[in-house]
Amino acid sequence: MDKAYPFNEIDPKWQKYWKDNKCFAVDTKDTAKKFYCLMMFPYPSAALHVGHGRNYIIGDVVARYKKMQGYNVLAPMGWDAFGLPAENAAIKNNIHPRISTMNNIATMKKQLGAWGVCYDWSREVASCMPDYYKWTQWIFLQLYKKGLAYKKKASVNWCSSCATVLANEQVVDGKCERCSTEVEQKDLEQWFFKITDYAERLLTDLNKLKNWPERVKTMQANWIGKSVGVEIHFPIEGTEKQLTCFTTRVDTIFGATYMVLAAEHPDVPELIKDAKNKNEILDFIDEVRHENKESRLKDTLEKKGVFTGRYVINPVNGKKIPLWIANYVLMNYGTGAVMAVPTHDQRDFEFAAKYKLEKIVVIDDPKFSLDAQLMKEAYEKQGILVNSQQFNGMNNKEAMEKIADWMEEKGIGKRSIQFKLRDWLISRQRYWGAPIPMVYCEKCGIVPVKEEELPVLLPETVEFKPTGESPLKGNSDFVNTTCPNCKGKAKREIDTMDTFVDSSWYFLRYISPKNKELPFVKEDVDKWLPVDQYIGGVEHAILHLLYSRFITKVLCDMEHIGFDEPFKNLFTQGMIIKDGFKMSKSKGNVVAPDPLIEKYGADTVRVYTLFIGPPEKDAEWEDRAVEGSYRFLARVWRLVEALVEQNKTSVVPSKEITSLKRKTHQTIKKVTYCIEDGFRCNTAISGIMELVNDIYTCKDDTDITEAVHTTVLLLYPFAPHVCDEMWSMLGNERDLLKQKWPKYDEDIAKETEITMPVQIKGKLRTKVQVAPGIDESSLKELVLNDEKTKNWIEGKQIIKWIIVPDKMVNIIIKD
RNA sequence: GCGGGCGUGGCGAAAUUGGCAGACGCGCUAGACUUAGGAUCUAGUGAGGUGACUCGUGGGGGUUCAAGUCCCUUCGCCCGCACCA
Numbered sequence A: 001m002d003k004a005y006p007f008n009e010i011d012p013k014w015q016k017y018w019k020d021n022k023c024f025a026v027d028t029k030d031t032a033k034k035f036y037c038l039m040m041f042p043y044p045s046a047a048l049h050v051g052h053g054r055n056y057i058i059g060d061v062v063a064r065y066k067k068m069q070g071y072n073v074l075a076p077m078g079w080d081a082f083g084l085p086a087e088n089a090a091i092k093n094n095i096h097p098r099i100s101t102m103n104n105i106a107t108m109k110k111q112l113g114a115w116g117v118c119y120d121w122s123r124e125v126a127s128c129m130p131d132y133y134k135w136t137q138w139i140f141l142q143l144y145k146k147g148l149a150y151k152k153k154a155s156v157n158w159c160s161s162c163a164t165v166l167a168n169e170q171v172v173d174g175k176c177e178r179c180s181t182e183v184e185q186k187d188l189e190q191w192f193f194k195i196t197d198y199a200e201r202l203l204t205d206l207n208k209l210k211n212w213p214e215r216v217k218t219m220q221a222n223w224i225g226k227s228v229g230v231e232i233h234f235p236i237e238g239t240e241k242q243l244t245c246f247t248t249r250v251d252t253i254f255g256a257t258y259m260v261l262a263a264e265h266p267d268v269p270e271l272i273k274d275a276k277n278k279n280e281i282l283d284f285i286d287e288v289r290h291e292n293k294e295s296r297l298k299d300t301l302e303k304k305g306v307f308t309g310r311y312v313i314n315p316v317n318g319k320k321i322p323l324w325i326a327n328y329v330l331m332n333y334g335t336g337a338v339m340a341v342p343t344h345d346q347r348d349f350e351f352a353a354k355y356k357l358e359k360i361v362v363i364d365d366p367k368f369s370l371d372a373q374l375m376k377e378a379y380e381k382q383g384i385l386v387n388s389q390q391f392n393g394m395n396n397k398e399a400m401e402k403i404a405d406w407m408e409e410k411g412i413g414k415r416s417i418q419f420k421l422r423d424w425l426i427s428r429q430r431y432w433g434a435p436i437p438m439v440y441c442e443k444c445g446i447v448p449v450k451e452e453e454l455p456v457l458l459p460e461t462v463e464f465k466p467t468g469e470s471p472l473k474g475n476s477d478f479v480n481t482t483c484p485n486c487k488g489k490a491k492r493e494i495d496t497m498d499t500f501v502d503s504s505w506y507f508l509r510y511i512s513p514k515n516k517e518l519p520f521v522k523e524d525v526d527k528w529l530p531v532d533q534y535i536g537g538v539e540h541a542i543l544h545l546l547y548s549r550f551i552t553k554v555l556c557d558m559e560h561i562g563f564d565e566p567f568k569n570l571f572t573q574g575m576i577i578k579d580g581f582k583m584s585k586s587k588g589n590v591v592a593p594d595p596l597i598e599k600y601g602a603d604t605v606r607v608y609t610l611f612i613g614p615p616e617k618d619a620e621w622e623d624r625a626v627e628g629s630y631r632f633l634a635r636v637w638r639l640v641e642a643l644v645e646q647n648k649t650s651v652v653p654s655k656e657i658t659s660l661k662r663k664t665h666q667t668i669k670k671v672t673y674c675i676e677d678g679f680r681c682n683t684a685i686s687g688i689m690e691l692v693n694d695i696y697t698c699k700d701d702t703d704i705t706e707a708v709h710t711t712v713l714l715l716y717p718f719a720p721h722v723c724d725e726m727w728s729m730l731g732n733e734r735d736l737l738k739q740k741w742p743k744y745d746e747d748i749a750k751e752t753e754i755t756m757p758v759q760i761k762g763k764l765r766t767k768v769q770v771a772p773g774i775d776e777s778s779l780k781e782l783v784l785n786d787e788k789t790k791n792w793i794e795g796k797q798i799i800k801w802i803i804v805p806d807k808m809v810n811i812i813i814k815d
Numbered sequence B: 001g002c003g004g005g006c007g008u009g010g011c012g013a014a015a016u017u018g019g020c021a022g023a024c025g026c027g028c029u030a031g032a033c034u035u036a037g038g039a040u041c042u043a044g045u046g047a048g049g050u051g052a053c054u055c056g057u058g059g060g061g062g063u064u065c066a067a068g069u070c071c072c073u074u075c076g077c078c079c080g081c082a083c084c085a
Helices: A007-020 A050-068 A084-093 A097-114 A130-145 A195-208 A214-224 A250-255 A278-290 A346-355 A396-410 A522-528 A543-557 A593-600 A602-611 A623-645 A659-676 A681-697 A704-715 A720-729 A776-784 A787-793
Strands: A034-039 A072-074 A149-159 A164-166 A183-193 A226-235 A242-247 A258-261 A305-314 A319-326 A337-340 A413-419 A438-441 A445-448 A480-482 A489-492 A533-537 A570-573 A576-578 A754-760 A763-770 A797-804 A808-814
Touching (some): A007 A097, A007 A602, A034 A050, A050 A072, A050 A533, A050 A570, A050 A602, A084 A097, A097 A593, A130 A149, A130 A543, A195 A214, A195 A226, A195 A543, A214 A543, A226 A250, A242 A258, A242 A337, A250 A396, A258 A305, A337 A346, A396 A413, A593 A602, A593 A623, A602 A623, A602 A681, A602 A720, A623 A681, A623 A704, A659 A681, A659 A704, A681 A704, A704 A720, A754 A787, A763 A776, A763 A787, A776 A787, A776 A808, A787 A808
Parallel strands (some): A034 A072, A034 A533, A258 A319, A533 A570, A754 A808
Antiparallel strands (some): A149 A164, A149 A183, A258 A337, A438 A445, A754 A763
């Protein structure tokens, strides 16, 4: 391939220039016209592929574009550096996680540089460094102080391979998200963050996020999962006790024919103490608890259950109904007790069919009467109440309210709200994470480490081989400590924190990354946040974004910060697909950026990555097509070379508006609009390509220099190296970052002639050239004088003219 | 099952939001320049037809002067969530 432009000289030259001149350094004291542009910080894995690149390149485009518009742009970068892969590598290859992580950071930093992606590296943070995790621990203590961090025994997902606990969210298809081992259940004492206290606010405040993608907000709302219903108390026959269940379908209460408890329900042992079939029940409970949670949530699960021998009383009609234990009810949702209405809930229907339990129709289909014996499936639609005493004849929506009122009056139930969202389990029995800053004292119990004692340093030497407990347990220097309270003998918490804690506040640290006294300065973060533009993958739509919102709200409530949503605008970019699949090492379809950058230069790879398709959508990578972007840049380069050779580099303002001048201004308008409206770099670049094509083919070269200057300015955010070089060649002051984004003149951009399509009865028949703003009668006359129009309407009667000014004409004729 | 999205040339895709379908790029064809061309420049490129024209945005139906865009229906694909009581 002919090297039409020397990118191998240009790229390093400008990358060095940007670095030496600290082009992206920002003074955070200067908040005039601030713009905080944040990209999700990466986990330092072995190497980046072109799919990762999309995120950083889009971010870099935004940063450069905003800078040219005169904003004081803060574009920091860091590393989400704690995590399991480094620990797994340590177990496998006996390399310390700190070393492999630092190596990976170095590699990735180099790769980012090779893309020409620029950050204010003086603000770099890494979550695995003591000066960072000190403050992650501080965050933990704040939550503890506020009663939002607590410990409880919980049935958790257990990965025997990683010898560690996984949050339910981290289990994929019943397997460990990271190592794909089959997940089991295990009981452990765990630290939790009480995110459920914020469920309502996390949900309602989604409305504040006007510039978040709808799909992300919908996903978060579904995850929080608010449901409104009624809590009903069922007395247990022969005891003074009662069982409480939650239902969203209180209208079906008269059809409850049995009740089901989760195997984990705390009242189960007491209830079955004297059961005849106690052994059978215990065996069943054991069996259920051995199934992993994930498979219990599948609809393919075969419903199984066992009768407890007990009965409960339906409080609305005094009906005695049997109490069962079944595998399809989970303790995690609602109260762990479900009133079963087989006629109007499909799960209950299947279960009742299997165990021959009673079915009563209480909601009738308005079209034809239902018969419980003949039903093939549950009737879950709207209908009219039957067999429901005084509520008979009401439609079920109305009945829901009336029954709830009546039950509240009689004290047998009350309206209630349930969330799907569960508390955030943050304990990890791992080494490579921030130690939880808590101490267990023989006398004082659980005691937090004093803030001034932070950080609780992660010891360097430990045995990594998993034992089922944190590797920290083996390090006695770490474990043995003194109580912050009584100075007596005490032991440290040996679990570390979930890495999502690290990443739920990093955007605050960037404002003052070196501050030793504080995690952040309130005054400064209040000025710089919320983040003006957050850019990242849609895979973080729920967990990371929800946790960050939660921590922000907690810090706001404690008056550490003065805002309660961290990210004002969110942009989630699509994945890059190769051969039909998401790029991944295991699929072997990863495209490395390095050889492409070597062959075509950084700008070509950037332009192609952006040109590939709309940024929020997935796009298919095609190696072959990269060449097109290279050709385009080389084409621009040759234009500049020609101008320099002909000594025509300075812009001579022309009086008249040539078609090239008009195109130039139209292009400024188009490119600006495309970037502003959803970072549509694909159409922005195609606009510049059109201008370049026009420059090549234009006959009159009056405004060529202006057009080329504009091209270089507009292209700069996408292809900064070659543009900076060309800008210098054109005799301008170095450094396009200091240039103003070009402005267009609406009068110049305006077309002087419009090609107006003429339709006859809705079909395109001809076109006429008209001046913009032409009046109706002149337009009609012009159209009627057109030869083709004459042919089409000859001898026919015109019924109607439809004229959309400056757009089109449609003539309706009678045949 | 529920929720969200998508379906446009040989390919990646445009379409200023109901107003000329296929911009721009890849690929392909031809010509020019060249010792040469896998460089570059110019032109062409949805299908059918010599042509006037006809047909074309997964399929079917509808609303409208006008539909890729709105409505109904159907098929296919992708993503998210899932026995949420």
